[in-house]
Amino acid sequence: MGKPTIADLAKAAGVSATTVSHAFSGRRYVDPETRKRIEALAEAIGYRPNHRARRLRTGGAGSIALVSSMPFAVAAGPSRLGFLMEIAAAAAVTAFSRGISLCLVPPLGPRDSLDALEVDGAIVVEPELDDPVLDFFFDRGVEVVSIGRAPGRDSLPFVDLQSGATAHLLLDHLLEGGGRVGLITGLQRRNSYIEMEAVYAERVAQAGLSAIAIRVDERGGEQAAAAAAERLLRDDPTISALCVPVDAFATGVLDAAGIVGRTVPHDLRLATRYDGMRARLATPPLTAVDLHLDQVAAAAVDLLLARLGQLDPAPTIVSPPSLVLRASSVLPSR
């Protein structure tokens, strides 16, 4: 016969299933001695409550989804993979410590392929404007929080990536080197780009400089950025620094700089946003921002659980972003 059920355990302990249930849940008083006996017996016969039955009764799936709003692997090498996966790893750890599991959800393909998914809530990473993935979950009545504000959806709860502060860190650093500073963001309308562009416009105006900002389609990856940067650098030789938040774009720019004969950082200073392997291993290594993604991920999980009523709302603390200076933007002092 199969796994022992609550009825088996009840029979063994000489009580009813109700009492067993109460003994475990504590929702009603059970004689301590009875409870002890039940617990010991449960251990002995190897009883474990059936999740499926419990969930049918109580509702709730016991899991949450982590969703990328972008293709996992863009054609030429995984672009946001590092970013997403660093979050995924941290989120999985936090989720499991809270007793729920984490489903990794690939970007929306054909609608129905996601029909199998059953989760209590979802975390969407850096949604873009009118992101279809948000509608998808809304339709299903699934609670959603985002990492990074969702443009055009002010009511959606989110964990702030503090893109404004990040933008200031990067741009101030590049601007204080003097010269003309350009900006390369993504074509998609994500909050981090929007804030970055706003701060850029403001700073450039303050400094009395003209803006040089272009957008590249994320799906083009490194190559698209390299091509765009090459054009930009040829058109405008006065550019002395570039702020390139997307790390894959930044390494593309590095290639472009090589092609047009500019040395980084001497002829072109460069900084990016996400401080991942890409930034650290680039040649030269890229100045970047520590976004504390592990904390962000943990905060997102807790925020979601709080909204689901499974956790008391206790705001997790996320450290402010901090600049990590590297050779790509720092001229060696002589």
Place this chain on the structure above:
Amino acid sequence: MGKPTIADLAKAAGVSATTVSHAFSGRRYVDPETRKRIEALAEAIGYRPNHRARRLRTGGAGSIALVSSMPFAVAAGPSRLGFLMEIAAAAAVTAFSRGISLCLVPPLGPRDSLDALEVDGAIVVEPELDDPVLDFFFDRGVEVVSIGRAPGRDSLPFVDLQSGATAHLLLDHLLEGGGRVGLITGLQRRNSYIEMEAVYAERVAQAGLSAIAIRVDERGGEQAAAAAAERLLRDDPTISALCVPVDAFATGVLDAAGIVGRTVPHDLRLATRYDGMRARLATPPLTAVDLHLDQVAAAAVDLLLARLGQLDPAPTIVSPPSLVLRASSVLPSR
């Protein structure tokens, strides 16, 4: 009132719940016209079958786990993160295309934190000898397959990482450059290390050379490898090439080479296994092996589903590993 149930739909269509169920599952004939009506009505009232109820009845969780047998992030930067996450991304896509979802499971911490996990099966990535994670799932009666053979568990189904072939590719390439070739593997007993060491011993013997092989604790990461390599290179200046399967170790060796004043590839040729971002972005870029992890991941998902009886066993094809030559092991031809 809540979401429509099968009873609501049945009433609306003027049939019984049974008929509705059969109309969807096709397990028994229903009049095509009736079925049409049911389907149209389902769409109209927004009926979607309740997963929880279905699962209680049929058994099955509708999801599988992907498990790392190592800490996600080892102290000094994610070492195997790239490897694991590349698999995770591909596995998620394949799993969802098969109508099941993928849970990312952090390495075993306190036992009970995994109690929430409910999956039909698990994929364990490169288990080591006596890996506790395997026992954990066996205890729970969860079907397991591994990526890379599980040492000491010959009966466990697995997707071959073709470590023998990989070893031959790397070692033959390094050996044909002449000189003495050393090997740095991991202390943990994973199949890929074991096979690599075996092939190494064989090849070195064939060539009439003496073996220089050391093992480094994976948990020490890049630094530990750098320290070990530095010692090795100082002790034995005749070493002309190193085969370092762990990518994080390989970049550590790169550092060590710099410290002892060796230029790669001129004074030391270097090759690693996993062709990830680390290998590609290192300076110089590292010769590596394309393991076709996307195919491996897809094959693992399908193998698991086949074992669960949810898929007809149709062996997925995994391309043989292929060498990716890069500057770390190829002397510029003059």
Place this chain on the structure above:
DNA sequence: TACCGCTTGCAAATCGTTTTGCATACGGCC
């Protein structure tokens, strides 16, 4: 007419919990 087989549909059991409403026992109090 009686019988058979085929098509189509329904009622009811089942999966294993949680939870509600009721029952029993018992002690204390007037």
Place this chain on the structure above:
DNA sequence: GGCCGTATGCAAAACGATTTGCAAGCGGTA
């Protein structure tokens, strides 16, 4: 002794689907 409140436990009703066994309708055949 009668009454009431409290402590403890049980029976039974959900939860929403799947699946089995049975039956009605119907045409064809002997």
